[in-house]
Amino acid sequence: MAYDVAVIVGSLRKDSLTRKFVNALKPLAPNGMRLEVVEIGDLPLYNDDWEADPSPAVTAFRKRIARADAVLFATPEYNRSVPGALKNAIDVGSRPYGKSVWNEKPAAVVSVSPGALSAFGANHHLRQALVFLNMPTLAQPEAYIGNVANLLDANGAFVKTETRDFIGKFLGAFDTLIGKFQGNRRSLAA
């Protein structure tokens, strides 16, 4: 079975290390898992007042997440938490009340940082939101990626076998998790 996994990248800048990390990770997806970055930079700040007439960017984002089988969040840490842009995308997708597009989609979190602390704070703040959003979230292996610049070579691939092996294991565990929850998503959708 093929899984369509939406990838949310928490940093918006063009040369984002988190995005580069995601690009290096994509070719390591297990057979049948397709990873596609869903952009969040054009979403307006969430405001209930525009809910009656949401912008095309909002509608497109919600539709894209709604048809995904699962979501991978790749996040840097801004000020010991998730970037506002990432949290805003979560808020946009969670509304209107009772129509959250996140509901029941399996999730995985990878936090990415140029430093040693590996965006731990962002990783776990995000997880607290995912509980509310009812997204069964991968526990182990946790993915805290520190010193990320050193992990990538000039072509944007991972330098070390060790990193590739870890990412393979991480995505494999995510694939297994998706499989466990796929059934009841399908039956709910029926």
Add this chain to the structure above:
Amino acid sequence: MAYDVAVIVGSLRKDSLTRKFVNALKPLAPNGMRLEVVEIGDLPLYNDDWEADPSPAVTAFRKRIARADAVLFATPEYNRSVPGALKNAIDVGSRPYGKSVWNEKPAAVVSVSPGALSAFGANHHLRQALVFLNMPTLAQPEAYIGNVANLLDANGAFVKTETRDFIGKFLGAFDTLIGKFQGNRRSLAA
């Protein structure tokens, strides 16, 4: 001594209960404390790529916070954390590196909710960011405001003496905290 306190309201909608709560709170400020809401709804999603040429909204926001003596954060909870819009304002004010406008400003947090849990999750996620931002933050009294709609009368004032007393105590403690840290801000500014 008069303190200029910037108030950040985490919800953007016009009829926000958090904003109504702030409006009810303002007249209860102690002598010499001036509370002014600083708007965050026009800020773009933070992106390092525009840092070379930030929009007027960004520049105005940074200047306004920079001249404040202290900051009061009034936040609802979206998906068990702070709203993306509020986190984005924090991110915008924290950059560029080394020029954060939040640095050393005393802070207080009030979380506001229509329900019983009182936005506890938003309150403490915000506090984690404030540690990094180097903002000495009021501990007690913690301010978890639940069932907020019941606290306000038709004119937008607090119904109960009890609420007014609590807010008076809260703002009084904040005033004392600001006083303790005012000295070294002044000397740094000199």
Add this chain to the structure above:
Amino acid sequence: MAYDVAVIVGSLRKDSLTRKFVNALKPLAPNGMRLEVVEIGDLPLYNDDWEADPSPAVTAFRKRIARADAVLFATPEYNRSVPGALKNAIDVGSRPYGKSVWNEKPAAVVSVSPGALSAFGANHHLRQALVFLNMPTLAQPEAYIGNVANLLDANGAFVKTETRDFIGKFLGAFDTLIGKFQGNRRSLAA
């Protein structure tokens, strides 16, 4: 299939409201789910130095958790986090390195409080530990039980149908979660 669910009660005192809540909850377990409180009050504070020769209480606790199919944590909040006694039980069960008895066991969390905030802080601090312990944890329905004294009648049963219905739904969702992960525990054990 019958599930053996170990229940950890975070408060040690005899008349604990959390324990009373658990007693009221037990009769509402779905068919085939057996809930048994596993005591934690005799465990010594975790110290690697006694690991070479752990006390009988430690050994018995580890064995009991090891044979459980899943774990339900019922926790009050002490000082905005989990009680030390509960965290200590988690630490004891997690060691020695590589032999954690928590590994891969499905978990659910219910936080219980005499007040309105419903031990939210304890609930989510506990969840952060469960990620590390590799315990797939129930997301929805979240169980924040506030004003717990009002929920129990003189015989220790729930006063309201509404509470019984919620608990039934909560335990039913937990039962479903256990089912999803039961397979690979069995195959790992084989």
Add this chain to the structure above:
Amino acid sequence: MAYDVAVIVGSLRKDSLTRKFVNALKPLAPNGMRLEVVEIGDLPLYNDDWEADPSPAVTAFRKRIARADAVLFATPEYNRSVPGALKNAIDVGSRPYGKSVWNEKPAAVVSVSPGALSAFGANHHLRQALVFLNMPTLAQPEAYIGNVANLLDANGAFVKTETRDFIGKFLGAFDTLIGKFQGNRRSLAA
């Protein structure tokens, strides 16, 4: 003015790296700051039922903290949070209701780890408790000590000038914080 700072070490084992780190840190205290480790390994698990007749260890612990001017918490991370033993000491000191010995004492947190993540999770879980305990807590510099074994030489001193400088700056900032809050503790005690 001389400050009496109680140091709580979160790990109980004899050869604890956190304790070694504290031993290396002690000689770097600024003039007038005296750091003394207060032991927590003999405290019973907190239980309201023994509150009517607490053990001598409990009474001694409470008295020792009560007379301290401030508290430095040095904590490893167990299962992504503070060790149960440390949380238990906090719980013991916080009771009985209204008589918490932690109240209004300035605090600082240093998290210590053999790995890269530097016990970030323990650091911030602890901070959430300190808000409730009404302890004004040092924000910057945050102290996340990773790869701690590499920082200590055969005599238990810090290998690098860089580490000594950081610790000096950390304790200096703590000293300044204590000074700001010392006045009102004194007046409250009068």
